[in-house]
Amino acid sequence: MGEFLKVLTYQQARDLLNQNFSWAATELLPIEKCGDRLLAQDIISPENIPAFIRSSVDGYAVDCEDTFGSSESLPGMLEHAGEILMGSGSDLTIGSGQCAWIPTGGMLPSGSNAVIMVEYTEKLDDKTILTFRPVGPWENVMQTGEDIATGELVFTRGKRLRPQDIGLLASLGIHEVEVSKQNRVGVISTGNEVIPIQQKPDLGQVRDVNSYAISAAIQSCGAIADVYPIVPDSPAALKDTMARGLTENDLLLVSGGSSVGIADYTLDAMLSFPDSDLLFHGIAMKPGKPTLAVRVGQQLIIGLPGHPVSALMVFHIVCASLLSSFRRQTVQGRLLQNIASQAGRDDFIPVRLIPNEHELTVQPLLGKSGLMNILAQADGFIHIEYEKQGLYNSEMVTVTLF
Ligand SMILES: Nc1nc2c(c(=O)[nH]1)N[C@H]1C(S)=C(S)[C@@H](COP(=O)(O)OP(=O)(O)OC[C@H]3O[C@@H](n4cnc5c(N)ncnc54)[C@H](O)[C@@H]3O)O[C@H]1N2
Numbered sequence: 001m002g003e004f005l006k007v008l009t010y011q012q013a014r015d016l017l018n019q020n021f022s023w024a025a026t027e028l029l030p031i032e033k034c035g036d037r038l039l040a041q042d043i044i045s046p047e048n049i050p051a052f053i054r055s056s057v058d059g060y061a062v063d064c065e066d067t068f069g070s071s072e073s074l075p076g077m078l079e080h081a082g083e084i085l086m087g088s089g090s091d092l093t094i095g096s097g098q099c100a101w102i103p104t105g106g107m108l109p110s111g112s113n114a115v116i117m118v119e120y121t122e123k124l125d126d127k128t129i130l131t132f133r134p135v136g137p138w139e140n141v142m143q144t145g146e147d148i149a150t151g152e153l154v155f156t157r158g159k160r161l162r163p164q165d166i167g168l169l170a171s172l173g174i175h176e177v178e179v180s181k182q183n184r185v186g187v188i189s190t191g192n193e194v195i196p197i198q199q200k201p202d203l204g205q206v207r208d209v210n211s212y213a214i215s216a217a218i219q220s221c222g223a224i225a226d227v228y229p230i231v232p233d234s235p236a237a238l239k240d241t242m243a244r245g246l247t248e249n250d251l252l253l254v255s256g257g258s259s260v261g262i263a264d265y266t267l268d269a270m271l272s273f274p275d276s277d278l279l280f281h282g283i284a285m286k287p288g289k290p291t292l293a294v295r296v297g298q299q300l301i302i303g304l305p306g307h308p309v310s311a312l313m314v315f316h317i318v319c320a321s322l323l324s325s326f327r328r329q330t331v332q333g334r335l336l337q338n339i340a341s342q343a344g345r346d347d348f349i350p351v352r353l354i355p356n357e358h359e360l361t362v363q364p365l366l367g368k369s370g371l372m373n374i375l376a377q378a379d380g381f382i383h384i385e386y387e388k389q390g391l392y393n394s395e396m397v398t399v400t401l402f
């Protein structure tokens with residue numbers, strides 16, 4: 001039986017993993033395939049949006065000065081000089097005292113600098129329009145480049161593309177962009193007691209929770225999870241599956257067997273690869289103490305604790321930043337009870353949020369790391385820092401949301 005070697009704080013562990021993991025290569029993809037992908041290039045606008053001065057309403061294009069002084073009781077009178085057609089430029093020019101019908105999105109004719117909405121006008125006859133209120137300069141108009149100007153930095157490298165971002169790229173006519181290739185992450189569960197979820201466990205057996213929970217977490221980071229069949233407590237079988245996992249993936253996550261028990265072979269199997277280097281074994285955090293990581297050549301194998309709650313929490317806190325720059329949202333709430341902790345380790349405690357009239361209250365969900373239901377009920381988690389010995393009832397705390 002070994003000892004925990006090279007114990008780090010969770011920040012040191014996270015930094016070390018980030019230093020030893022490189023982004024997958026990039027690929028050029030059509031924007032319709034880029035939802036949720038990470039941009040691998042800056043996007044500079046090649047043109048102005050809008051490219052011409054556009055009306056934002058249906059109405060009449062006018063020189064605003066010609067509407068000054070008009071009111072319900074004393075309407076102004078303008079000559080109807082023509083109509084702007086949608087989707088084409090116009091050589092119409094508005095002279096003094098004239099107006100032209102313009103649809104929403106139409107291009108303003110020269111001589112006009114505002115649009116009066118149709119509901120504030122009345123057609124007296126084919127040639128005459130009454131105006132019942134004044135409009136100011138550039139009222140109801142979108143200026144050239146008002147949305148985006150030529151040469152403007154629209155997005156920076158590393159940004160996750162959301163539907164509205166894809167829409168903006170479409171508006172600029174950018175139909176393909178360089179994005180990071182999706183990382184492939186191998187997921188291995190190990191343990192003689194762990195069985196496929198389709199089977200009914202005998203006494204002493206448990207269904208394989210980690211393969212499913214961890215691969216869902218990997219997918220939520222935008223990466224591809226590659227799940228391997230459960231490996232029994234056999235160093236040779238573990239090494240075989242890890243060897244396959246390393247050739248087929250960018251990163252390997254192995255859950256179980258990471259502690260120091262007699263059947264905990266994960267570390268030995270990792271270190272049996274030539275060119276392997278132990279980055280850490282043990283993190284001063286709860287849950288997650290037995291977490292370990294080994295670099296094999298240019299690749300990483302991370303050993304997550306077997307307990308499903310620990311495995312998932314360690315993934316969120318230590319591993320997720322390898323795959324995604326996405327930061328989880330936080331909210332503030334008032335703690336509902338004292339929580340004791342040990343100085344010299346970071347604690348992460350699942351919590352439920354209870355909305356109150358004026359603030360959120362935070363109910364800690366305390367229990368052992370094997371209790372998956374705790375995490376399923378949690379809205380997020382709170383952090384008790386390394387040097388603290390606990391948190392007090394009624395303290396305001398920051399909750400990181402799942
Ligand atoms: N003497 C000590 N014992 C333990 C320590 C310690 O510091 N000293 N740490 C404890 C902590 S904390 C954890 S967490 C566990 C982690 O141990 P392992 O990573 O070696 O995991 P196993 O022993 O293989 O499994 C622990 C537990 O989780 C269940 N398990 C494992 N894999 C799965 C899976 N894929 N799906 C569902 N459940 C799984 C397994 O049956 C065990 O019950 O070590 C403590 N011990």
Ligand code: MOO
Pocket residue numbers: 285286287288289290305307310369370
């Ligand atoms: O990783 Mo362990 O949860 O501290 O049970």
